[in-house]
Amino acid sequence: MLRVEEDAVRATVADLTRELGADRVLTGTDVLRQHGTDESWHPPATPDAVVLPRDTEDAAAIVRACRDYHVPIVPFGAGTSLEGHIAALQGGISVDMRELNKILRVSVEDMDVTVQAGVKRRQLDERLRPEGVFFSVDPGADATLGGMIATGASGTTSVRYGTMRENVLSLTVVNANGDVVVTRSRARKSSAGYDLTRLLIGSEGTLALIIEATLRLQPTPEAMSAATCAFETLEGAIDCVIAVLAHGIPIARIELLDDVQIDAVNRHAELHLAVAPTLFLEFHGTPQEVESQAEEVREIAAEHGGPDFAWASDEGERRRLWRARHGAYDAARALRPGARGFTTDACVPISKLAECIAETKRDIDDSGLIAPIVGHVGDGNFHLAILVDPDDPDELRRAVELNDRLVRRAIDLGGTCTGEHGVGYGKAPFLELEHGPAALEMMRAIKHALDPDNLFNPGKIIP
Ligand SMILES: Cc1cc2nc3c(=O)[nH]c(=O)nc-3n(C[C@H](O)[C@H](O)[C@H](O)COP(=O)(O)OP(=O)(O)OC[C@H]3O[C@@H](n4cnc5c(N)ncnc54)[C@H](O)[C@@H]3O)c2cc1C
Numbered sequence: 001m002l003r004v005e006e007d008a009v010r011a012t013v014a015d016l017t018r019e020l021g022a023d024r025v026l027t028g029t030d031v032l033r034q035h036g037t038d039e040s041w042h043p044p045a046t047p048d049a050v051v052l053p054r055d056t057e058d059a060a061a062i063v064r065a066c067r068d069y070h071v072p073i074v075p076f077g078a079g080t081s082l083e084g085h086i087a088a089l090q091g092g093i094s095v096d097m098r099e100l101n102k103i104l105r106v107s108v109e110d111m112d113v114t115v116q117a118g119v120k121r122r123q124l125d126e127r128l129r130p131e132g133v134f135f136s137v138d139p140g141a142d143a144t145l146g147g148m149i150a151t152g153a154s155g156t157t158s159v160r161y162g163t164m165r166e167n168v169l170s171l172t173v174v175n176a177n178g179d180v181v182v183t184r185s186r187a188r189k190s191s192a193g194y195d196l197t198r199l200l201i202g203s204e205g206t207l208a209l210i211i212e213a214t215l216r217l218q219p220t221p222e223a224m225s226a227a228t229c230a231f232e233t234l235e236g237a238i239d240c241v242i243a244v245l246a247h248g249i250p251i252a253r254i255e256l257l258d259d260v261q262i263d264a265v266n267r268h269a270e271l272h273l274a275v276a277p278t279l280f281l282e283f284h285g286t287p288q289e290v291e292s293q294a295e296e297v298r299e300i301a302a303e304h305g306g307p308d309f310a311w312a313s314d315e316g317e318r319r320r321l322w323r324a325r326h327g328a329y330d331a332a333r334a335l336r337p338g339a340r341g342f343t344t345d346a347c348v349p350i351s352k353l354a355e356c357i358a359e360t361k362r363d364i365d366d367s368g369l370i371a372p373i374v375g376h377v378g379d380g381n382f383h384l385a386i387l388v389d390p391d392d393p394d395e396l397r398r399a400v401e402l403n404d405r406l407v408r409r410a411i412d413l414g415g416t417c418t419g420e421h422g423v424g425y426g427k428a429p430f431l432e433l434e435h436g437p438a439a440l441e442m443m444r445a446i447k448h449a450l451d452p453d454n455l456f457n458p459g460k461i462i463p
Contacts, residue, residue: 077147083424117146152202159378268331347419
């Protein structure tokens with residue numbers, strides 16, 4: 001892919017240095033490398049400069065300067081995305097949102113909060129905890145809310161509370177013309193016009209720069225309890241999940257770890273779980289609701305080859321379990337020091353999940369690769385962390401082929417190549433297979449209408 005012309009970059013950097021100040025425009029080698037490199041195995045690509053806006057006016061000035069000189073803009077949150085999202089494929093300006101990190105208002109009455117895009121998930125959690133409310137979407141990494149909106153993220157509690165798509169009320173963005181746009185009011189419902197908010201969720205920095213967001217909050221449940229339950233077979237564990245959902249039990253979290261991943265988590269988080277396919281579960285509600293939900297799930301699990309619930313004894317133990325679950329990726333990587341994690345993200349209708357995982361497990365065995373499985377199984381979504389030696393081209397090829405077969409399997413089963421990580425440039429080759437040429441043409445038309453000069457994150461989603 002061609003990089004942007006040096007003269008255009010030089011002129012943009014000079015304008016922005018004059019307008020924002022020299023301390024806002026960074027060009028050091030390490031900073032550039034860090035901003036072009038994500039957590040994935042995809043080759044990085046460095047931007048030509050990193051710019052740090054302090055407010056909406058700065059952000060609009062950056063977009064206008066890039067528009068004037070036709071220089072690409074790559075929005076940057078925490079850089080935890082997994083499909084080469086933040087690689088500056090044509091160079092240009094990485095817009096690092098770290099200083100737009102204020103929580104602007106919290107309303108317990110309206111159950112909503114307005115944040116700047118650079119606010120991080122844990123920062124928001126700490127601010128909300130004393131208010132007796134929480135924001136429910138919890139990806140494993142400490143991502144920014146802007147990045148989570150831009151990737152359409154989800155997490156362990158999405159089975160009950162929904163993904164970013166269900167939890168964003170309104171956005172303030174800067175569009176490709178440098179104009180500030182508010183997508184919607186803060187009202188709970190609105191039928192007023194096209195749904196710009198939903199269009200921008202999952203747009204991966206390809207349509208606009210997100211500056212602020214108003215998010216839905218949930219009341220902190222009166223009681224929470226967590227348990228693990230080991231199963232004789234993977235199929236038994238998945239059938240248990242299907243039965244729990246079919247019974248309408250409002251389970252708050254239901255996550256699957258296969259035997260390889262449990263072994264990794266045991267070593268990494270010093271747990272002593274039986275090495276078997278295991279569900280991590282959590283129940284929210286009043287003490288009576290939690291008890292009755294747990295009892296129902298315990299009975300269902302026993303019918304599917306999971307006779308023993310191991311309860312978290314107290315709040316500390318509950319947090320330890322979920323920390324271990326959120327650390328699953330690091331635990332997997334520690335199985336093979338020096339290896340890179342090649343993560344997959346298939347998502348299928350839940351009735352097809354057992355079939356998809358069983359075939360994938362056979363495929364992993366045939367490939368000779370190590371690939372622990374962990375999944376938000378209540379949503380039909382699971383990840384492999386394929387551990388590859390980045391310097392071994394044959395291993396990398398086998399990992400690429402394994403992922404390719406998995407994506408095709410998921411799509412054949414009525415699913416998607418990505419449940420939550422997004423497309424970046426890693427999944428872009430699969431979009432036509434998943435959506436067909438006409439739908440892709442519609443997406444291309446939207447991109448062209450909103451960003452005619454292809455300024456925003458070029459080469460992503462639809463190359
Ligand atoms: C250990 C680990 C566990 C993970 N677990 C999960 C998980 O459970 N669920 C899940 O969904 N994801 C998960 N992820 C992936 C990642 O955390 C999410 O994709 C997250 O939403 C990315 O946020 P970020 O702030 O790091 O964004 P970045 O990586 O910085 O950016 C991601 C994309 O969003 C765009 N972007 C960022 N900020 C803005 C903005 N303000 N305006 C416009 N565009 C913007 C960027 O251009 C880029 O295309 C995990 C990653 C890791 C490393």
